[in-house]
Amino acid sequence: MLHLVESVWGSTYVMQTVAVVCAIVVSSIGYNLRHRNYKGPKSYPLLGAAIGHIQNYHRLHHWLLTFFQKNSTIAAPMPINQVFYYTVDPANVKHILKTNFPNYPKGEVFQDRMQILLGDGIFNTDGEMWRTQRKTAAAEFSLKALRDFSADSFKEYACQLANVTAQLAFEGRSYDMQDLYMRMTLDSIGKIGFGVNIGSLSDSFPLPENEFAIAFDRANEIVTQRFIDPLWKLKRFLQVGGEADLNRNIRIVDDFVYGVIAKRKLERKERKAKPDAEQPEKADIISRFLDLSESGAHANMSDKILRDVVLNFVIAGRDTTAVTLSWMTYMLAEHPAVARRLYEELRAFHQRKVGARAGTWSWAREWEEIRQQLGEEEAERRKKELYLESMQKQVAEFTKLLNYESLKELNYMQAVLTETLRLFPAVPLDPKGILEDDVLPDGTFLKKGNLISYSPWCMARMKSIWGSDAAVFNPDRWLQSGVFVPESEYKFTTFQAGLRTCLGKDSAYLQLKIVAGTMCRFFEFRRTSNHYIMYRMMATLSMQGGLDAVPHLRTD
Numbered sequence: 001m002l003h004l005v006e007s008v009w010g011s012t013y014v015m016q017t018v019a020v021v022c023a024i025v026v027s028s029i030g031y032n033l034r035h036r037n038y039k040g041p042k043s044y045p046l047l048g049a050a051i052g053h054i055q056n057y058h059r060l061h062h063w064l065l066t067f068f069q070k071n072s073t074i075a076a077p078m079p080i081n082q083v084f085y086y087t088v089d090p091a092n093v094k095h096i097l098k099t100n101f102p103n104y105p106k107g108e109v110f111q112d113r114m115q116i117l118l119g120d121g122i123f124n125t126d127g128e129m130w131r132t133q134r135k136t137a138a139a140e141f142s143l144k145a146l147r148d149f150s151a152d153s154f155k156e157y158a159c160q161l162a163n164v165t166a167q168l169a170f171e172g173r174s175y176d177m178q179d180l181y182m183r184m185t186l187d188s189i190g191k192i193g194f195g196v197n198i199g200s201l202s203d204s205f206p207l208p209e210n211e212f213a214i215a216f217d218r219a220n221e222i223v224t225q226r227f228i229d230p231l232w233k234l235k236r237f238l239q240v241g242g243e244a245d246l247n248r249n250i251r252i253v254d255d256f257v258y259g260v261i262a263k264r265k266l267e268r269k270e271r272k273a274k275p276d277a278e279q280p281e282k283a284d285i286i287s288r289f290l291d292l293s294e295s296g297a298h299a300n301m302s303d304k305i306l307r308d309v310v311l312n313f314v315i316a317g318r319d320t321t322a323v324t325l326s327w328m329t330y331m332l333a334e335h336p337a338v339a340r341r342l343y344e345e346l347r348a349f350h351q352r353k354v355g356a357r358a359g360t361w362s363w364a365r366e367w368e369e370i371r372q373q374l375g376e377e378e379a380e381r382r383k384k385e386l387y388l389e390s391m392q393k394q395v396a397e398f399t400k401l402l403n404y405e406s407l408k409e410l411n412y413m414q415a416v417l418t419e420t421l422r423l424f425p426a427v428p429l430d431p432k433g434i435l436e437d438d439v440l441p442d443g444t445f446l447k448k449g450n451l452i453s454y455s456p457w458c459m460a461r462m463k464s465i466w467g468s469d470a471a472v473f474n475p476d477r478w479l480q481s482g483v484f485v486p487e488s489e490y491k492f493t494t495f496q497a498g499l500r501t502c503l504g505k506d507s508a509y510l511q512l513k514i515v516a517g518t519m520c521r522f523f524e525f526r527r528t529s530n531h532y533i534m535y536r537m538m539a540t541l542s543m544q545g546g547l548d549a550v551p552h553l554r555t556d
């Protein structure tokens with residue numbers, strides 16, 4: 001009897017094993033047949049190319065670039081029957097962003113992962129919901145009131161940044177410039193988006209910790225990791241790892257935003273209760289959307305929708321500009337001849353606007369005069385105070401000269417910034433969903449339900465697109481006879497292109513020019529070590545470990 005049981009169990013076991021082996025062999029053959037035409041990273045049955053993605057996640061853009069050297073469109077099968085397609089072909093990019101735009105929405109894969117942070121904001125919606133928000137936002141961006149308010153805020157915080165930098169220059173101290181730029185853009189978007197002074201860029205060291213900024217960065221990083229982690233839903237369910245941390249960070253972000261919304265609503269109520277009292281209208285984005293909501297121009301907006309709208313603007317307007325300024329500072333420190341030429345353009349501009357003496361102001365000369373007036377001892381005792389006062393005055397006067405019109409004169413600065421944006425696109429990889437099967441202009445077949453991403457970071461380094469010096473920082477590529485000449489938006493894809501092109505491009509350039517102009521008019525930056533700076537993997541291309549540099553006051 002025992003014998004019989006053993007042999008039945010034994011044969012069942014053998015049969016089960018044979019069945020499993022057969023299933024694996026059949027699925028492997030099927031898998032290999034289905035993916036035999038795929039060009040891209042090595043992939044395995046069930047796991048696809050997930051292993052390569054995970055191993056190379058910290059250097060994803062470099063890794064993808066190695067495949068693009070052979071093929072301009074690649075496919076990476078992933079677990080759960082998914083395929084990630086990547087392309088650097090401008091004709092494909094045009095097809096995705098314009099010609100067949102309706103077929104490439106953000107899509108479920110993206111929305112699912114980003115919902116917790118972006119909610120139903122413009123970055124995370126499709127169809128009618130996106131169209132309505134885009135229409136409203138585009139109208140808001142073209143309003144003079146918002147443009148003027150933004151320009152004033154950019155100048156205010158550029159001055160604060162330059163004054164903090166002046167202290168560092170005086171003391172010969174190094175500081176993480178990326179941290180300073182992030183603080184400056186957080187404060188300016190806080191003012192423009194919420195009408196509040198967040199105060200992360202105070203004028204004395206140590207600078208204050210900002211809970212909102214830390215939580216916001218961490219949440220951004222965790223949701224980006226979801227794209228390559230097939231277990232993220234399980235981790236979310238079990239509340240382990242980054243997923244547990246995510247909720248805590250989102251709570252901090254939400255508390256801040258809902259707090260501001262409640263405050264704005266209260267202020268409006270008080271204003272209505274006392275219509276005669278002197279209370280200026282607010283021009284910030286929350287107030288504008290509350291206006292639209294109350295006037296009936298926009299469907300009544302819940303606090304949740306308002307939160308989503310404004311947080312999407314923070315994502316759009318804060319990190320993008322700060323990381324661009326950081327990479328620009330890095331490039332200028334690496335290319336002193338470019339930094340010098342930019343400074344000379346700014347000094348000549350200053351001189352043209354206010355006359356030779358003021359335009360060529362230098363602290364060294366002023367210091368000589370102070371010493372003669374006050375005497376050696378007294379001057380030395382008050383040196384720091386007088387220096388900071390003088391810098392504050394000079395910086396404030398210089399920023400007054402910067403506006404949409406006058407900035408057009410600065411072609412070289414436009415070229416330096418655009419070259420930075422080309423090589424270090426703030427959004428380095430842009431994924432889209434695929435609604436229906438499609439064929440790209442280069443003949444690649446795309447299966448519906450998957451993701452296709454174009455990579456501005458890799459496109460910038462393709463010799464086939466930018467010539468043999470594609471990977472070199474060369475602002476001159478943007479100039480013809482000294483005048484800036486733009487490129488096709490499907491080749492220079494940093495601001496996306498087509499129907500969902502960046503709505504804040506003009507505003508971003510305005511802030512970049514005001515800040516870069518002010519900083520480079522007065523300072524040059526030297527790094528404290530010459531190690532290669534790597535990016536940190538998140539939706540925006542920030543620097544891993546920041547950018548330690550010592551600012552030096554320009555003295556000629």
Ligand code: HEM
Pocket residue numbers: 122123134137313316317318320321324425426427430431493494495496499500501502503504505507508
């Ligand atoms: C260096 C600065 C910037 C860069 C490189 C940049 C780049 C981009 C990119 C690549 C997209 C498309 C993202 C996607 O796939 O949906 C985008 C969209 C957008 N950007 Fe910008 N951006 C910058 C600054 C700004 C600023 C300052 C604002 C406004 C405060 C802004 C507002 C928007 C909005 C509202 C969208 C959504 C457009 C839509 O989905 O219809 N951007 N931007």
